[in-house]
Amino acid sequence: xxxxxxxxxxxxxxxxxxxxxxxxxxxxxxxxxxxxxxxxxxxxxxxxxxxxxxxxxxxxxxxxxxxxxxxxxxxxxxxxxxxxxxxxxxxxxxxxxxxxxxxxxxxxxxxxxxxxxxxxxxxxxxxxxxxxxxxxxxxxxxxxxxxxxxxxxxxxxxxxxxxxxxxxxxxxxxxxxxxxxxxxxxxxxxxxxxxxxxxxxxxxxxxxxxxxxxxxxxxxxxxxxxxxxxxxxxxxxxxxxxxxxxxxxxxxxxxxxxxxxxxxxxxxxxxxxxxxxxxxxxxxxxxxxxxxxxxxxxxxxxxxxxxxxxxxxxxxxxx
Numbered sequence: 025x026x027x028x029x030x031x032x033x034x035x036x037x038x039x040x041x042x043x044x045x046x047x048x049x050x051x052x053x054x055x056x057x058x059x060x061x062x063x064x065x066x067x068x069x070x071x072x073x074x075x076x077x078x079x080x081x082x083x084x085x086x087x088x089x090x091x092x093x094x095x096x097x098x099x100x101x102x103x104x105x106x107x108x109x110x111x112x113x114x115x116x117x118x119x120x121x122x123x124x125x126x127x128x129x130x131x132x133x134x135x136x137x138x139x140x141x142x143x144x145x146x147x148x149x150x151x152x153x154x155x156x157x158x159x160x161x162x163x164x165x166x167x168x169x170x171x172x173x174x175x176x177x178x179x180x181x182x183x184x185x186x187x188x189x190x191x192x193x194x195x196x197x198x199x200x201x202x203x204x205x206x207x208x209x210x211x212x213x214x215x216x217x218x219x220x221x222x223x224x225x226x227x228x229x230x231x232x233x234x235x236x237x238x239x240x241x242x243x244x245x246x247x248x249x250x251x252x253x254x255x256x257x258x259x260x261x262x263x264x265x266x267x268x269x270x271x272x273x274x275x276x277x278x279x280x281x282x283x284x285x286x287x288x289x290x291x292x293x294x295x296x297x298x299x300x301x302x303x304x305x306x307x308x309x310x311x312x313x314x315x316x317x318x319x320x321x322x323x324x325x326x327x328x329x330x331x332x333x334x335x336x337x338x339x340x341x342x343x
Contacts, residue, residue, distance in 0.1 A: 132221030
């Protein structure tokens with residue numbers, strides 16, 4: 025039976041939803057899934073992605089530097105354009121459920137404004153809230169969003185994840201990066217004693233906290249998830265080196281690019297630098313140029329569909 029037919033039958037009988045709910049996340053938390061919010065097309069997208077190997081030679085190879093287990097959206101969109109994915113994950117993501125992290129989170133959530141730096145931070149927030157609720161004496165405030173408290177997200181993905189978690193007042197910038205976030209009204213200046221809770225992870229660019237401090241905010245930082253370094257998949261390195269189709273690098277993290285280039289063998293790194301780069305911001309585009317990439321463009325945003333827009337343009341020219 026074809027993959028599409030299999031998934032259609034699983035959706036009809038309800039076993040698809042049950043299987044999705046029963047799959048554990050890498051950090052041990054159970055995946056939550058609401059049947060009302062799972063359209064058939066999402067299930068069919070999984071059918072498209074059931075095999076990593078294209079049935080015909082790919083038109084493009086899309087290179088993803090996202091953390092392990094976070095490639096699905098890029099893979100599905102690439103498949104729509106007859107392209108395959110090369111996963112070069114320099115790290116995996118783990119929620120930090122230690123007591124020290126939960127204590128820092130409790131303190132951060134008492135701030136007048138809350139800044140959330142990524143969808144991974146939202147997932148970690150959910151994990152830590154679930155763990156805290158099982159304690160005899162929960163430490164985290166309920167409800168999470170206090171009256172008059174404003175939440176800020178770096179991008180639309182984080183904002184939507186917060187809204188799904190019940191945070192009603194979330195603001196995010198049109199320019200979905202640190203600079204765009206810091207330009208939002210409400211984060212430009214602070215009166216004496218005003219605080220900002222920063223939900224994030226160690227590492228990264230380190231721009232947000234110092235800037236907010238310089239503007240007068242008392243920053244209450246909570247590192248609630250960890251980026252754990254991981255070796256690159258040898259099969260994916262071999263696929264990159266042997267790739268005959270054009271390459272498109274979906275670039276949304278400068279640190280990830282640096283780590284991948286440090287790990288790749290010389291031949292694979294040279295092949296990677298031949299890729300066309302679709303960068304989520306002008307800053308990342310400049311980093312790619314400085315790293316030796318020749319064909320670099322700035323995408324409309326950091327989302328998977330925006331980063332892979334060049335595939336759609338290539339298809340229209342081919343037609």
